[in-house]
Amino acid sequence: MKRKNNTHLVVGFLLIFLTAAVGKTAAQEQKVNVKEIVFEHLGDAYEWHITNWGEKSIAIPLPVIVKSKERGWRVFSSSHISHGTTHEGFYIAHEGKYAGKVVERNSAGEEIRPSMDISFTKNALGLFISSCLLLLIILPVARWYKRGAQHTPKGFRGAVELLIVYVLDEIIKPCVGEEYRKYATYLLTIFFFIFINNLMGLIPFFPGGANVTGNIAVTLFLAFCTFLVITFSGTKAYWKEILWPEVPTWLKAPVPIMPVIELFGIFTKPFALMIRLFANIMAGHSVILGLVCLIFITVSMGATINTSMSIVAVLFSIFMNFLELLVAFIQAYVFTLLSSVFINMARVKHAH
Numbered sequence: 001m002k003r004k005n006n007t008h009l010v011v012g013f014l015l016i017f018l019t020a021a022v023g024k025t026a027a028q029e030q031k032v033n034v035k036e037i038v039f040e041h042l043g044d045a046y047e048w049h050i051t052n053w054g055e056k057s058i059a060i061p062l063p064v065i066v067k068s069k070e071r072g073w074r075v076f077s078s079s080h081i082s083h084g085t086t087h088e089g090f091y092i093a094h095e096g097k098y099a100g101k102v103v104e105r106n107s108a109g110e111e112i113r114p115s116m117d118i119s120f121t122k123n124a125l126g127l128f129i130s131s132c133l134l135l136l137i138i139l140p141v142a143r144w145y146k147r148g149a150q151h152t153p154k155g156f157r158g159a160v161e162l163l164i165v166y167v168l169d170e171i172i173k174p175c176v177g178e179e180y181r182k183y184a185t186y187l188l189t190i191f192f193f194i195f196i197n198n199l200m201g202l203i204p205f206f207p208g209g210a211n212v213t214g215n216i217a218v219t220l221f222l223a224f225c226t227f228l229v230i231t232f233s234g235t236k237a238y239w240k241e242i243l244w245p246e247v248p249t250w251l252k253a254p255v256p257i258m259p260v261i262e263l264f265g266i267f268t269k270p271f272a273l274m275i276r277l278f279a280n281i282m283a284g285h286s287v288i289l290g291l292v293c294l295i296f297i298t299v300s301m302g303a304t305i306n307t308s309m310s311i312v313a314v315l316f317s318i319f320m321n322f323l324e325l326l327v328a329f330i331q332a333y334v335f336t337l338l339s340s341v342f343i344n345m346a347r348v349k350h351a352h
Helices: 002-029 034-042 122-146 155-176 180-200 216-233 236-243 257-301 303-346
Strands: 047-053 056-061 063-068 072-077 090-092 102-105
Touching: 034 257, 047 122, 063 090, 063 102, 122 155, 122 180, 155 180, 155 303, 180 216, 180 303, 216 257, 216 303, 236 257, 257 303
Parallel strands: none
Antiparallel strands: 047 056, 063 072, 090 102
């Protein structure tokens, strides 16, 4: 972690010197669009941009897999459409409601989305890299457990085992209860998946930087998995409390006021998990990018103001990165904690 933070420090000071080199004239010629820069970095893309070498953009092209409404399936590299060009009738829209997405024009000349787009995007590649990294971290510890765990593991494997024991003893056991072993595998997987993706999102260069847990589609799927576990783990007493709660009869029939409220509560739990994780990760990345943009915004205000604001921006960026390291753990902790609590609520034995 120390190396990561040192990297952010070096990058920050490099930005100061690069800004000074750009100068006042360049800032006046091209206005910095903070909103566009922030959303471009946080959003998904059909290629993984690495850096710019002069006027040449260095990026990893990714496969575009789309189904045209009139011409069927098409598979090609994103390098064919990454520079405003058109390939087989497809191109990336730069404005409008489809901005940043692959579009095509139908026979009437209208700009439309393909009927299906299952392209391998930047977030998908980031998800694949993080999953492989998760396997590389967990499998050695799993093999150690399989051998009987006769001795205490050392080094990195020992640190991972310590974290596993902490999550198991401090979150899963107390919150789930006696049947914790049945759900330990799922909850440990959720914790480490979120934690690793949060950390990977803080690394400013490839293979890090993908905003996986800041993508609402990913947090929606994680929340949906928890929703399925809660739903299929519910006992008879749990469903009785929802469908026929212990309240006055006039609140249940003929108008089922309380059952409707209880059923609504089933969906608010995973919804809260989804929004909490998405909003916290998205907000942290946005603040850091906004601080970096502050360096370039103040170029036209003179060397004194620009230098002082650049130093302030770098210092606050370093502070925010330290804070984001803490948030990366806290959000994984909270998601696992709430999932454990919701599972325990569904395993109620007696209706009260």
